[in-house]
Amino acid sequence: MYEIVIGIDDNENRARIQAEEVLDMPFADETVHVTLQHTFQDAGEDHDIEDVAAVQQARETLTGGGLDVSLASSTGNPADGILDTADERDADLIVVAGRKRTPTGKVLFGSVTQRVVLDTDRPVLVCSGRDT
Template sequence: MSLDTIVVAVSDEAERTESVAQTAIDVAGPAGATVRLVHVFSEGGYETVKDQLEFGPDDEVTSDTVATRHATIREVGAMLSAAGIEYESHGAVGDTSDEVLELAERVDADMLIVGGRGRSAAGKAVFGSTAQKILSNAPCPVTYVRAP
């Protein structure tokens, strides 16, 4: 299977960021793939982050520009750059699973990488609702990275 485009869902949860980034490096590096980082904001979260980033009055502000300047995207991007991997940043506002799946379709992704929380013994059989929806509906293979 050829891997040209890998979509990586980036969350605000710091404990997942490094493991998701390292997985993207491990997969994209040998394949020479381009990584598409995506951060999905809730409506309120988007407005809060946009205000915190203090865009100028003449700046064009889109969900992509907000995501590009967002700390977690910058952190993962720096790790990818240091590993010599090309990446692009994408942002969206809405339901995380819907937006990640839409981007995967739009860019014809060859793989999706998503992170998730560690689960208790009873919860290991069930993924979180966002991860479950992505795993069930993805147009390509999905790598699920459990938080350390």
């Protein structure tokens, strides 16, 4: 079984693009399992990952393409959530969405994508932020 972890934020279009990129991979068949990981920023509140529209979008796209999908959620730092889930699932691939930011914006606001790429030894697919 080939395990993919996709970090999903709140943007439905980015989630759809990430799911479509996975489906376009030549090995995307019944031997692939995908975990959609979403991190809630505000700890202490009751959250349900099933209520996140972007997660719903990615799940519908992937299951419509015949892939098996699980959900995982966390609170706090999104990069930590993605990396922890990838470790827990022993992921073969992490998929994240890139966003255009100026160098100053990256310094001020950080970059989940950059941190995931730099803090893992697993392969990472960075999907284009096109149309977002």
